[in-house]
Amino acid sequence: MASPSPKSPEQSEKNKQYDRQLRLWGDHGQAALESGHICLINATALGTEVLKSIVLPGVGSITIVDDNIVSDEDVGCNFFLECSSKGLNRGSEALRLILELNPAVQGHAVQEPPDQILEQNPDFFKSFSVVIATVLSEKTIQELAQHLWDINVPFILCRSVGFLGSFRIQIKEHTIIETHPDNEQPDLRLDVPFQALSDYLNSFNIDDMDLKDHGHIPWIVILYKAVQKWQINNPNSWPMSRKEKNEIKNLIQEFIRKDENGIPINEENFEEAIRAVNTSLVPTFLPVKIQEFLYSSAATNLTKESPSFWIMCSALRSFVEAEGKGKLPVRGVLPDMTASTEHYVTLQNIYRTQAAMDAEIVYRKVQEIVSQLHCDTISENEVKLFCRHAHDLYLLKGSNIVTEYQLGTPVASYIARHLEEPDVMMVHYIMLRAAEMFRSEHCRAPGDWEPEADITKLKSCVSKLLSDISCSPFPKDDHIHEMCRYGGAEIHTVSAFLGGCVAHEAIKLVTKQYKPVNNTFIYDGASTNTATFTF
Amino acid sequence: MASGEIQTSDYQQRRWQNIRKLLERSGPFCHPDFEPSAEILDFIMNSCKVLVVGAGGLGCELLKDLALMGFKKIHIVDMDTIELSNLNRQFLFRKNDIGSSKAKCAVEFVNKRIPGCEAVAHHCAIQDLDDGFYRQFHIVVCGLDSIVARRWLNGMLMSLLQYNDDRSLDQSSVIPLVDGGTEGFKGNARVILPGMSACIECTLDLYPPQKTFPLCTIANTPRLPEHCIEYVKVLQWAKENPWGETTQLDGDDPQHVAWVLEKAQERALKHGIANVTYRLTQGVLKNIIPAVASTNAAIAAACATEVFKLASSCCINMNNYMVLNMADGVYSYTFPAERRLDCVACSNTTRVMEIEADATLQMIYDKLCEDQAFLMKSPGITTVINGRNKTLYMSSIKSIEERTRDNLKKKITELGLYNGCDILVADITTPNTITIKLKFAENLDVDMAR
Numbered sequence: 001m002a003s004p005s006p007k008s009p010e011q012s013e014k015n016k017q018y019d020r021q022l023r024l025w026g027d028h029g030q031a032a033l034e035s036g037h038i039c040l041i042n043a044t045a046l047g048t049e050v051l052k053s054i055v056l057p058g059v060g061s062i063t064i065v066d067d068n069i070v071s072d073e074d075v076g077c078n079f080f081l082e083c084s085s086k087g088l089n090r091g092s093e094a095l096r097l098i099l100e101l102n103p104a105v106q107g108h109a110v111q112e113p114p115d116q117i118l119e120q121n122p123d124f125f126k127s128f129s130v131v132i133a134t135v136l137s138e139k140t141i142q143e144l145a146q147h148l149w150d151i152n153v154p155f156i157l158c159r160s161v162g163f164l165g166s167f168r169i170q171i172k173e174h175t176i177i178e179t180h181p182d183n184e185q186p187d188l189r190l191d192v193p194f195q196a197l198s199d200y201l202n203s204f205n206i207d208d209m210d211l212k213d214h215g216h217i218p219w220i221v222i223l224y225k226a227v228q229k230w231q232i233n234n235p236n237s238w239p240m241s242r243k244e245k246n247e248i249k250n251l252i253q254e255f256i257r258k259d260e261n262g263i264p265i266n267e268e269n270f271e272e273a274i275r276a277v278n279t280s281l282v283p284t285f286l287p288v289k290i291q292e293f294l295y296s297s298a299a300t301n302l303t304k305e306s307p308s309f310w311i312m313c314s315a316l317r318s319f320v321e322a323e324g325k326g327k328l329p330v331r332g333v334l335p336d337m338t339a340s341t342e343h344y345v346t347l348q349n350i351y352r353t354q355a356a357m358d359a360e361i362v363y364r365k366v367q368e369i370v371s372q373l374h375c376d377t378i379s380e381n382e383v384k385l386f387c388r389h390a391h392d393l394y395l396l397k398g399s400n401i402v403t404e405y406q407l408g409t410p411v412a413s414y415i416a417r418h419l420e421e422p423d424v425m426m427v428h429y430i431m432l433r434a435a436e437m438f439r440s441e442h443c444r445a446p447g448d449w450e451p452e453a454d455i456t457k458l459k460s461c462v463s464k465l466l467s468d469i470s471c472s473p474f475p476k477d478d479h480i481h482e483m484c485r486y487g488g489a490e491i492h493t494v495s496a497f498l499g500g501c502v503a504h505e506a507i508k509l510v511t512k513q514y515k516p517v518n519n520t521f522i523y524d525g526a527s528t529n530t531a532t533f534t535f
Numbered sequence: 536m537a538s539g540e541i542q543t544s545d546y547q548q549r550r551w552q553n554i555r556k557l558l559e560r561s562g563p564f565c566h567p568d569f570e571p572s573a574e575i576l577d578f579i580m581n582s583c584k585v586l587v588v589g590a591g592g593l594g595c596e597l598l599k600d601l602a603l604m605g606f607k608k609i610h611i612v613d614m615d616t617i618e619l620s621n622l623n624r625q626f627l628f629r630k631n632d633i634g635s636s637k638a639k640c641a642v643e644f645v646n647k648r649i650p651g652c653e654a655v656a657h658h659c660a661i662q663d664l665d666d667g668f669y670r671q672f673h674i675v676v677c678g679l680d681s682i683v684a685r686r687w688l689n690g691m692l693m694s695l696l697q698y699n700d701d702r703s704l705d706q707s708s709v710i711p712l713v714d715g716g717t718e719g720f721k722g723n724a725r726v727i728l729p730g731m732s733a734c735i736e737c738t739l740d741l742y743p744p745q746k747t748f749p750l751c752t753i754a755n756t757p758r759l760p761e762h763c764i765e766y767v768k769v770l771q772w773a774k775e776n777p778w779g780e781t782t783q784l785d786g787d788d789p790q791h792v793a794w795v796l797e798k799a800q801e802r803a804l805k806h807g808i809a810n811v812t813y814r815l816t817q818g819v820l821k822n823i824i825p826a827v828a829s830t831n832a833a834i835a836a837a838c839a840t841e842v843f844k845l846a847s848s849c850c851i852n853m854n855n856y857m858v859l860n861m862a863d864g865v866y867s868y869t870f871p872a873e874r875r876l877d878c879v880a881c882s883n884t885t886r887v888m889e890i891e892a893d894a895t896l897q898m899i900y901d902k903l904c905e906d907q908a909f910l911m912k913s914p915g916i917t918t919v920i921n922g923r924n925k926t927l928y929m930s931s932i933k934s935i936e937e938r939t940r941d942n943l944k945k946k947i948t949e950l951g952l953y954n955g956c957d958i959l960v961a962d963i964t965t966p967n968t969i970t971i972k973l974k975f976a977e978n979l980d981v982d983m984a985r
């Protein structure tokens with residue numbers, strides 16, 4: 001028989017290859033990733049593991065800065081070096097083997113030490129979306145961090161020693177429209193229904209419907225009707241307390257039809273309505289954190305250089321103050337619920353239409369601002385996306401890594417507080433810092449040759465750090481001993497774990513989706529523990 | 536030549552320098568039984584046999600991770616071949632490899648990249664390998680996306696357990712299982728010591744219930760684009776058989792997906808439902824789980840670290856289940872999942888099923904499928920009456936299904952079952968037949984009052 005030949009669009013090669021991740025960040029997230037340019041300083045095992053998970057999903061390009069020569073130890077723990085790489089430049093070798101992973105990615109290797117680039121060609125770093133570095137000296141860390149802070153390029157500093165690892169994200173300001181929360185609070189407006197919604201809700205008469213229709217009323221309608229009935233005895237109020245919500249549940253219970261024996265019939269939609277009472281009767285309001293964005297100086301003092309996020313915030317503020325009557329634009333998303341096709345689709349369209357109308361108003365305001373400022377245009381789709389997620393906008397205000405090295409009051413007392421708790425993960429942070437200090441003083445890792453011999457020396461580094469933050473010395477030397485045991489060893493699986501995490505965070509920064517770590521992550525592979533600190 | 540040998544051994548010493556620091560030095564946080572020595576690395580390299588189950592997103596990472604932690608005697612089993620959609624994370628494969636065996640391709644790559652690695656590929660289903668095969672390994676690490684396959688493997692390792700005369704566990708029969716899984720930006724890693732800590736069957740409730748759509752919704756009151764796609768998949772395909780009666784719907788055939796998409800869009804249009812897309816259609820047809828390189832890398836690395844700890848005893852293993860969520864920051868939580876003392880897989884006891892005396896066989900069947908303790912897929916039920924095997928119900932073989940179908944409606948007492956008798960249950964979720972003892976509840980009222 002002749003095969004049917006549907007003429008529906010076939011997927012492109014690229015869509016097929018990236019299918020599993022496009023389901024997580026969408027085509028627009030992929031486009032952002034493909035225009036990203038990641039710089040890695042030092043192609044250690046940790047460095048190449050990071051690049052692996054950025055190159056596979058198809059970042060635009062990578063640049064490796066590394067002036068080291070490949071050693072036997074490098075080959076032993078780094079998958080992107082081979083035996084024949086020994087004696088060659090580590091960055092070029094790693095680049096060659098990493099680019100094999102994805103021909104769509106461009107790559108460059110720079111065989112210069114990073115401090116030399118900083119000194120002679122600081123503009124080199126300007127073009128990167130994110131700079132990621134491992135195994136830097138204390139001095140270079142501070143100089144690089146300060147420079148990247150000044151030119152506003154995100155920086156991720158990572159470490160992997162023995163079973164311990166860490167990464168620290170430095171970013172001045174990071175705004176996210178799509179945070180992808182696990183549980184999105186529905187935006188139903190039952191307390192303040194817009195005209196089309198209240199017309200629709202009022203068109204129902206639950207008591208008059210035949211049994212089949214009765215079982216297909218969307219729970220939103222049921223909830224609304226129950227509240228209306230409740231308001232007869234509670235005029236001008238809204239059910240807030242547990243007691244009041246229980247009264248609503250009882251009213252819903254009374255709506256349920258009974259069989260000839262007076263036993264309630266099992267109606268799924270009414271069960272859903274009762275379950276929704278606790279979560280869906282939250283009054284519509286402007287979330288405090290969103291209000292803060294709208295009235296922050298970034299949104300009120302716009303310039304030609306203002307990022308689109310803040311221009312849209314400004315337009316949104318104007319919407320909230322005027323057309324929105326103090327509320328954000330309707331999100332336009334209806335949760336799934338038992339209902340007839342007709343009821344569900346009608347209700348969904350009511351919300352969608354209102355959302356489109358609200359977004360349209362915001363878009364017009366954005367256009368006005370853009371033409372006043374003579375700045376780059378913002379697409380209608382971008383504004384729609386912004387309005388759709390207006391309830392979950394997110395702003396991360398970061399801090400400079402240099403403050404961790406200066407150990408001024410806020411950082412020092414933050415660390416001290418965690419050490420006193422006592423939080424062993426903060427002890428690990430101190431140990432990583434102390435090992436770094438040891439390296440600066442002795443030009444090698446603590447315990448590199450003989451673990452016992454370095455314990456005293458490392459202990460003095462720890463003491464220095466602890467006295468800088470006005471903390472008493474550690475009661476025991478066990479963590480110092482353990483760090484000396486590691487002897488600066490890079491353990492592949494520890495680096496691979498961190499590499500996955502760092503790549504993941506870099507992708508979040510480039511795609512501007514999902515919330516990144518704010519701002520320091522510590523991993524202890526020995527105890528399988530992780531922690532996040534905000535310096 | 537002697538000098539050459541010395542050179543090689545020097546080179547080996549330097550090459551494994553990083554790991555040797557962990558294995559040849561003692562530390563304050565080591566496992567109490569740990570005694571640092573050069574022999575541990577020798578054991579890892581030359582004796583310790585590790586089986587990696589699955590050569591997909593986790594499997595590729597695991598193979599690389601283990602090889603770089605010194606393991607040489609690695610076996611990897613996977614029945615799948617490479618597809619284009621694997622390449623965004625399964626980093627041992629290239630476009631040229633599409634269509635080849637995942638296990639073979641992965642092994643070839645790693646053995647070439649890491650000299651001395653002697654990984655062996657098995658391009659077959661895990662069910663094709665017998666207990667003799669599984670018994671040869673010191674540690675099994677599993678990176679599967681199928682819960683059924685994971686349960687089967689778990690059952691296999693549990694079935695290898697031996698018990699001493701005093702019913703205590705024979706420790707030498709224990710093969711530790713390290714298990715990892717990911718879904719999008721979330722994942723988990725766990726360590727299972729068969730017979731000693733919680734196994735997969737002990738913790739079935741940790742798996743989210745499968746998302747299914749009721750047939751009446753699909754047929755009569757569709758609301759979501761998924762409902763329209765399910766309608767075409769479940770009802771319309773079988774009715775129209777667009778490629779003839781013998782052709783099953785194949786989610787990997789773009790022609791089939793396009794046909795379903797077109798029909799689903801027609802249905803959606805009729806009902807005013809929006810957003811039936813190619814991507815969604817394929818997602819529903821193949822039950823696609825989103826996946827990304829980074830999450831797989833992190834979970835596989837966590838698993839490989841645990842394998843290294845098991846092989847070297849250099850520190851204590853995680854206790855025993857870690858969840859990792861990378862969607863909002865990076866967050867992990869490790870907790871001790873608890874054993875079920877009456878676990879069908881890992882306890883040395885017979886499971887008891889409580890059932891009313893006037894129940895039908897269907898009720899037992901439903902209980903086996905729905906009860907959190909069993910969650911079976913298509914259990915075949917037999918019993919022994921007067922020393923003879925009797926098949927009560929079996930759906931896997933068509934002729935037997937037809938012959939035994941009527942039994943489902945019969946009362947269990949009519950079928951010869953009695954209070955305290957054993958039924959034997961076989962299912963795809965386990966390699967072994969499970970014995971379940973029936974216990975009749977006194978009557979319904981007593982049960983409800985409880």
Ligand SMILES: [Zn+2]
Pocket residue numbers: 733734735736737738874875878879880881882
């Ligand atoms: Zn168990």
